[in-house]
Amino acid sequence: MKVLLKPVLALAIMLAPAASFAQTPAPVDLRILAINDFHGYLRPAPGGIIITDPEDSTKKITVEAGGAEHMATLVSQLREGHKNSIFVAAGDLIGASPFLSAMFHDEPTIEALSMMGLNISAVGNHEFDEGKDELLRIQNGGCHPVDQCQGPHPFTGAKFRYLAASTFEKSSGKTVFPAYEIREFDGIPVAFIGLTLKGTPGLVSPVGIAGLEFRDEAETVNALIPELKARGVEAIVVLIHEGGLPTGDYNDCPGISGPIVDIVRKFDKAVDVVVSGHTHRAYVCEIDGRLVTSGDKYGTLVTAIDLKLDPVTRDIVSASAGNNIVRTATLAKDAQQTALLESYDRLAAPIANRPAGSVTATLSRVPNAAGESPLGDIIADAQLAATSAQAKGGAVIAFTNPGGVRADVTRKEEGAVTYADLFASQPFRNQLVTLTLTGKQIKEMLEAQWRDPKRPRILQVSKGFSYAWDGSKGDGERIIAERMTLNGQPVDPAALYRVTVNHFLFVGGDGFTVLTEGTAPLTGVYDVDALHTYFAANSPIAPTAADRIVRIN
Structure with a gap:
């Protein structure tokens, strides 16, 4: 799906004289790769992903998909030929995980995603499953306070940055994690805002989030816009752990309902692209003139979002996206990921295989x-x-x-x-x-x-x-x-x-x-x-x- 985000500007360019055209600098291309709701599925989840049969639209078929080894290969392939790229996530990378990840408090998942080059992630509700302090350890590294160091090597923490603009410490009024991160691509700044859903307190243990406040998603984003514009940012991408319920196939959006629809409509018009999650669904949508995506769950999909940035206005002038299946049958296993999983397998297998x-x-x-x-x-x-x-x-x-x-x-x-x-x-x-x-x-x-x-x-x-x-x-x-x-x-x-x-x-x-x-x-x-x-x-x-x-x- 391609969304023309700035139609007035596009029209002005089309009507400009030829001489002015020649002087107009070419747009800067940016590819964003996105995932959501990985939940520690380092190996392919049973059941893969169900899609519409490409040869018979009246039928559904199951495609075996997922796993860190195959995902790393796909991410690498989707980056090829793109000078500017960034890998992001919309939360729930950990928590509710299979044995191999959960036994080690999701350290293997954090290592696997760091190794494949994840840059930024919103904090999902499941990131708080073991509480705020444990999530800070996941970010910064160190041994688990109870189970100590269990893995094959010291845990150094996530090499990607967690963002949580709407999650505040009540005592200090400050966010637990940074609200946003600004990255520059050929001199053009792009802001990525991370959001945890407002309903998190009803989904996790109250003990683990004691002293935290989860504010309204749209109000949080809109309050940040003046600050970002003051820093010279016009291109804004929101990573939000909240989603919708579509009716179409994994790259469609003939109809979508759910919280994400109202949230996006409330966003300031400065927000250009929204990467969503939480509902474990796949879609590529246009909502209120913005591109909104979601990549299913358990690492079955990687979303590729292609943006064009105007060097003059420094804004996003067009955006398109497609969900790519992490096909286990055709994607080779990444050797580094295989070695990482095997190192944890050697420690986990005696317990995991116990009858x-x-x-x-x-x-x-x-x-x-x-x-x-x-x-x-x-x-x-x-x-x-x-x-x-x-x-x-x-x-x-x-x-x-x-x-x-x-x-x-x-x-x-x-x-x-x-x-x-x-x-x-x-x-x-x-x-x-x-x-x-x-x-x-x-x-x-x-x-x-x-x-x-x-x-x-x-x-x-x-x-x-x-x-x-x-x-x-x-x-x-x-x-x-x-x-x-x-x-x-x-x-x-x-x-x-x-x-x-x-x-x-x-x-x-x-x-x-x-x-x-x-x-x-x-x-x-x-x-x-x-x-x-x-x-x-x-x-x-x-x-x-x-x-x-x-x-x-």
Whole structure:
């Protein structure tokens, strides 16, 4: 897609006399390569990317794609022949990562992206999964404060610069990371502004972002425009960890909805190009006269954005973009990336390959119409099993958040499942917490699943507990009280129940603040270790019927 950003200027150039044409300096070309939501997928993610069949537009096909080894090769190829280029990202490079990256607190991912020449990235919500201080360590280097130095060599931090214009320290009023970075290309300055989505506090542990404020994205950008113009900057690119929901193929945008649309429309007209993310979708759009892109997820795509900069006005006069698939079948592996991954593999393999058990069929994380998934059920059952016999009051119910269930447990040859397979589905290493709630508080917690009605977060529940909800009702009235049962008996609003959740939920994550009112908390094992123990004791494991949650209307 090509967007003509300055039509008045273009018309003036076309109508200029020939003599003036000859004196007009040629535009400066700039290629921006962009990714988003890599999430530590150093090796290709299962499932690749689904696209429209080029030979039959009525069909969809799956293309195997991704992985740092193949991406590095594509990035190198896309840079060839371009004197001016820069490699940027729109956040969530780390967090919710597969075992190889997560075991080392995502240090391998930071090294891999630094090695392939990433220059700048916005901070996404998942960059805060382990808190502000850990993200600062990721930027600056050093050993992990708890697990110390685990990797094959010292971790020196990211060689790229994180930007977070809208993320402020409440105490100082200053941003945690720089708001923007200015790069010059043939003497023309281009500003890159990085933004974390305003909704981050509802997506990460409140403990990890204590003392931080996440301000409005558009207001933040617009407030920076006078400062940038005072520094002689006219060309402005926004890297934002927020996105949209398109209807077209990976290089199309026949229709797009979602937060990015309103945000872009609110941006000052000085903003020329927007690189987005967060929604794990692929699109190349024109929104309010600006080029807006997104590159799917897990490293399946690299977006190539081509700009023309006017040497006189120092502004962007045209922009076009295309998403390029990181095809594992045709792209060679980059030797440096392979060596890096192998160095971490040697340390991780003994743990990753440890047998966990087996499955009779794939355990899917995809929810049904009521919001329940077979894998969600199994994870909740594992957490109940891990905490039901605690000496100070064992749990009778377990709940887990759907956002913490990150990947299917796929049935492979003979159904064998490894620790790494389980880790992929539970990558956050959340400790389990068992606390006391009243029946009334349990209902309040379930009602909070619709804190954002457009994006309900339906908790996965353990066996023995069931309930029904009515989609036609309003806030506070969706849960049918008489349909809440435990082992066939109605849940008593006044009775006390021991309930297990992960630490993220315990501290009010995803807006489940009623859990912070629970009493007698008792901390248990990590969620992935509870799942591993459950598999070892109960394999082979079959998918559940997913009938614990009932939707009416």
